[in-house]
Amino acid sequence: MNVAVAKTGSGRAVSDLFASAEGRLPGSPAVIAARREAFETYERLGLPHRRIEEWKYTDLRALVGEVLPLAASPDAAALKRAAETVKAHAIEGARKLVLVDGVFAADLSDVKALASEASLKTLRETLEKEAGLLKTASTDAVISLNAAMATDGVVLSIADGAQFSAPVQIIHVATAASASAFTRSQVRIGKGVRATIVESFVAAGAKAYQVNDAVVLSVGDNADVAHIRLLDDSPDAVNVTSQFVTVGANTKLNFFNMTTGAAVSRLQGFITLAGEGSDLSINGVNLLKKTEHGDTTLVVDHAVPSCVSREIFRAVIDDRAHSVFQGRIIVRPDAQKTDGKMMTRALLLSDEAEADNKPELEIFADDVSCGHGATAGALDDSLLFYLKARGLPEKQAQALLIQAFVGEAIEQIADDGLREHVIGIAERWLEQRQ
Amino acid sequence: MALLEVKDLKVRVEEREILHGLTLTVNEGEVHAIMGPNGSGKSTLSHVIAGKPGYEVTDGQILFKGEDLLEMAPEERAAKGVFLAFQYPVEIPGVATMNFLRTALNAQRKARGESEYSTPDFLKKVREVSKSLNIPQDMLKRGVNVGFSGGEKKRNEVLQMALFEPSLCILDEMDSGLDIDALRIAADGVNALRSPKRAMVVITHYQRLLNYIVPDFVHVMSKGRVVKSGGKELALELEESGYTQFEDAA
């Protein structure tokens, strides 16, 4: 009997992806064995498709087709281009940690400044000793693929009680076209820490590339953390990111994500509230145009009593773009006094724009307050007319109203400088419409 | 040349004719008052002049400085100097008033080929005007009209009028919802803008506003037409005898 070799759309054998990269993947023999196992899982499952419930609206087989080969390590020219891009996207005063085509670029990063404040390693270094970082609380095909292929990432640990005035900004830069970057980072934030972590995804010239990122974040008790993710990839890129977040007790975690790039993107976040009395705020903005597809899928797991979670999601969808929001709130039997709510609103700028919204509440405790709400609609004509009657051309009037629409999510960013940075990115997106 | 010429204007809304051949001529420097019962079409006229969608002009024309106004987009009309102070100004949450004012002013200036205001110049101008209209600065930090009282909304309309310096100001029931002091302040604001180059069309139900903003002409509208025109004494006459006499005429 002939066993058919699984092939990708372009006729490459799926197994080539791993076979051709294996020699370059860091890790001890045990790590390599774990990678091989993870890749077998991926091979068995293939790219997620619409018959898999969690991926119903984001059929990667149809949208992406195949996973591109591992990007080459950046050469001097690539690093030079990346340096310029980093300059353009760096947040003032931030400690930068730069990954270029999936490889940590020490020369572009503020390694020294950070060393005095936190412990920093690369994934590459860490994997030489232990395989633990490749394991996550849950897996699916894309997470397994990430475990198999991750070349690098930052492993950052902030000690208990540390006070961080400057944000830490992890910048993913793509310089290689027609290639994939696989990154995995771990950020451990100790007790009582105040810190801001920003992640930016940007392109330095590259157009069609793929990013598969994984982040494992743990936040200790009594901490106050802002976590901001800015997906500003090239309009032809694919970005699939999985985040695993664990929150301690009496902690404030304010997460914000904005998607202004990538042809296809999916952010899947698995957040566990593991300590009582914590306050989780999740805010998301999708700004999509052309045929872009942006998916935000969040699972918020209230594992303990007395936590508050708030999700505000705003999608602005132009042309034939498609925005997906899936929000699941799980309240475990012990998690009494849970207060969990999500509100999503979609603004459809064209008749062909599409928004899918799937809220799910899985409540196993009885003394809780949970809910969700959703709206979808066009811009209000009477507001548009008021602005036009005051001299604003159509597109400019729309831009003001769109800014107001996403403002409610962006306002949740407490830091003035960061908020302005985010508004700047949104404004640039709006200017491209004019 | 007249500043505004409305000629035999017929307008339908949702298949129903609201204006049945309305004619009105306004010259530079003049103040016209339009009075008339509820539903006679006063706001409809002001909306059609400002370019609000949803109105079908089936006959007649509107010329502004000799140009066909009906061919222009609302923002073009604004840039050319048409300003309507709305009877019911909308609330725009999330758009800070200050940002809105600057964006609108600069959009108009840009359309006219003028340079944009620098931030300090703009702020100075807003501060002057808002002070004269008794509008506190922190109101300008809020969303456009959001949480404004009825009177504050109307004052915000006059503020915009003062800032944009239009050549034709249409005030649709600027006096409704204003207390006596606020009315005087707003009317003073309007009077300060009276100039030989600028005309005003003041739509009102009450003679009292016309004590403050004294019109050169008063028109009575009924059932979609101007049924009588006269001097300021016509308003007094209406106050005494009401509109019934004209309803038959219309």
Ligand SMILES: Nc1ncnc2c1ncn2[C@@H]1O[C@H](COP(=O)(O)OP(=O)(O)OP(=O)(O)O)[C@@H](O)[C@H]1O
């Ligand atoms: N969008 C619309 N759809 C249907 N009818 C309309 C619409 N707008 C106005 N009308 C009708 O047109 C007529 C004139 O309305 P308009 O608002 O112009 O009157 P007005 O003179 O301003 O009245 P008021 O003094 O009460 O402000 C009314 O009968 C009104 O119901």
Ligand SMILES: [Mg+2]
């Ligand atoms: Mg009216």
